[in-house]
Amino acid sequence: MAAAPLEPESSRVSFSWDFFWHGVLPPLIAAVPITLTLTVLAALGSAILSIPLSLCLGARSRWQRWPAQSYSLLLRGTPMLVQIYLIYYGLGSLVPREWMRHSWASPVLRDAFWYGLTALTLNETAYVAVILKTGLDGIDRGQQEAAQALGLSRTRTLTRILLPQAVRAVFPMLANELILLLKSTVLVSTITIFDVLGTANNLRFETLRVDEPLLGAACVYVVLVGLITLACAAVERRLRRPEA
Amino acid sequence: MSAWNAPLAGYGTQLLLGLIFTLQVALCSYTIGMVFGVLGAAAKLSRRRGLRLAAGLYTTLVRALPELLLVLLAFFLGAGLIERLLVFLRLASEDFSLNPFVVAVVALGFIQGAYLTEILRAAVLAIPRGQQEAARALNLPPLTYLGRIVAPQALRHALGGLGNIWLNATKDASLISVLGIFSDVLKVSSLAAAATKRYVFFYMVAGACFLALTLVSMALLEWLRRRLSLSRLA
Numbered sequence: 001m002a003a004a005p006l007e008p009e010s011s012r013v014s015f016s017w018d019f020f021w022h023g024v025l026p027p028l029i030a031a032v033p034i035t036l037t038l039t040v041l042a043a044l045g046s047a048i049l050s051i052p053l054s055l056c057l058g059a060r061s062r063w064q065r066w067p068a069q070s071y072s073l074l075l076r077g078t079p080m081l082v083q084i085y086l087i088y089y090g091l092g093s094l095v096p097r098e099w100m101r102h103s104w105a106s107p108v109l110r111d112a113f114w115y116g117l118t119a120l121t122l123n124e125t126a127y128v129a130v131i132l133k134t135g136l137d138g139i140d141r142g143q144q145e146a147a148q149a150l151g152l153s154r155t156r157t158l159t160r161i162l163l164p165q166a167v168r169a170v171f172p173m174l175a176n177e178l179i180l181l182l183k184s185t186v187l188v189s190t191i192t193i194f195d196v197l198g199t200a201n202n203l204r205f206e207t208l209r210v211d212e213p214l215l216g217a218a219c220v221y222v223v224l225v226g227l228i229t230l231a232c233a234a235v236e237r238r239l240r241r242p243e244a
Numbered sequence: 245m246s247a248w249n250a251p252l253a254g255y256g257t258q259l260l261l262g263l264i265f266t267l268q269v270a271l272c273s274y275t276i277g278m279v280f281g282v283l284g285a286a287a288k289l290s291r292r293r294g295l296r297l298a299a300g301l302y303t304t305l306v307r308a309l310p311e312l313l314l315v316l317l318a319f320f321l322g323a324g325l326i327e328r329l330l331v332f333l334r335l336a337s338e339d340f341s342l343n344p345f346v347v348a349v350v351a352l353g354f355i356q357g358a359y360l361t362e363i364l365r366a367a368v369l370a371i372p373r374g375q376q377e378a379a380r381a382l383n384l385p386p387l388t389y390l391g392r393i394v395a396p397q398a399l400r401h402a403l404g405g406l407g408n409i410w411l412n413a414t415k416d417a418s419l420i421s422v423l424g425i426f427s428d429v430l431k432v433s434s435l436a437a438a439a440t441k442r443y444v445f446f447y448m449v450a451g452a453c454f455l456a457l458t459l460v461s462m463a464l465l466e467w468l469r470r471r472l473s474l475s476r477l478a
Binding site for chain 2: 073074077078079080081082083085086089090091092093094179183184185186187189190197201204210211214215217218221222225226
């Protein structure tokens with residue numbers, strides 16, 4: 001900024017490239033594995049959990065549909081930050097102190113990471129299930145009947161016939177959802193998890209410099225989103241059926 | 245302590261004010277987001293390459309960055325830069341500082357604007373090209389064409405998307421609680437939870453408040469959708 005000479009005797013320090021390259025980027029890049037682990041584990045967890053949820057969402061029985069719809073509405077109708085706090089502070093306060101201190105589970109129960117991961121997974125499941133249901137809805141019912149006529153079990157019909165087609169049909173939406181998931185991982189920085197944003201905030205508090213850590217984090221996220229976008233585009237090209 | 249306040253440990257009034265504040269943040273940021281969205285869509289559909297590139301950069305960057313990071317960037321970088329620019333241009337006195345509420349709603353609006361840009365652009369593109377030619381043949385003034393022909397149809401195409409962004413706006417309004425300077429419903433709930441040690445209860449109350457906003461919004465959107473649907477006109 002050319003405004004520097006007009007600057008009153010403020011505490012504002014100008015942007016330092018040296019600090020940016022040597023003080024900020026290395027710790028932020030070192031935190032990338034945490035962000036990616038959260039993203040990948042939450043994506044895998046929600047991929048698994050969303051299958052039964054999407055089936056229940058489309059079920060004929062009210063007793064299956066109703067709980068699934070309530071779950072979907074509750075998780076999608078409230079901010080993720082509230083869900084993270086509810087699980088970290090709320091669930092954390094319900095766990096008996098004794099368990100947290102001396103038990104086989106204490107490393108898990110004391111680590112904010114698992115609370116963050118749980119919140120991310122539960123939230124993501126609701127979104128993925130709705131997408132998956134769209135994909136399942138698009139499949140001709142006749143295929144299910146044909147599979148039945150051929151003597152395929154219900155599980156095999158699901159895993160071999162229905163899911164592959166559904167996933168292929170909604171793959172662009174799922175890829176988009178993965179990017180949204182990567183972006184929501186920053187919210188766990190509020191519960192003392194040192195992902196990329198958590199590390200940037202930590203640098204901010206330690207060095208009292210603001211510009212470099214935040215801009216560094218922005219660069220890291222832009223690169224990560226770019227890489228995931230490219231990877232998804234490559235997968236999408238492979239999934240595209242030759243004749244279509 | 246009144247009867248309705250007692251179960252909330254005396255935080256009822258604060259929570260209600262917090263909910264109103266959160267709703268204000270959502271409404272203001274959405275309105276500002278609409279301005280960014282209309283400008284962005286106009287730029288993307290423009291014949292000028294420079295405008296198209298700028299709008300493309302805006303939507304790509306904003307959609308690639310996490311919302312919370314953008315809010316922090318706006319508070320710790322953006323606001324300072326704008327303040328210094330205003331001082332430099334002699335539009336403000338040296339001790340000028342932006343109102344935090346304004347910074348918050350502009351930052352959130354800026355984010356929503358990027359998503360609204362894409363929705364509005366797609367909605368305008370869904371209008372058949374022949375209509376533009378017909379309007380020109382009828383010698384319709386460009387503003388009349390935009391206001392009477394494009395806007396009503398585009399709005400109908402965009403309604404679903406606009407509704408989704410509004411639902412996001414109510415949820416994204418919770419992000420400002422991280423800054424710790426506003427008394428929004430989530431911040432009040434956090435304070436109440438920490439003071440009473442009733443974490444589950446107060447975060448559930450916060451969740452219920454946001455869920456109520458979502459449900460009311462969904463009902464209103466459904467009503468709007470029915471009102472605007474073409475089958476009513478037939």
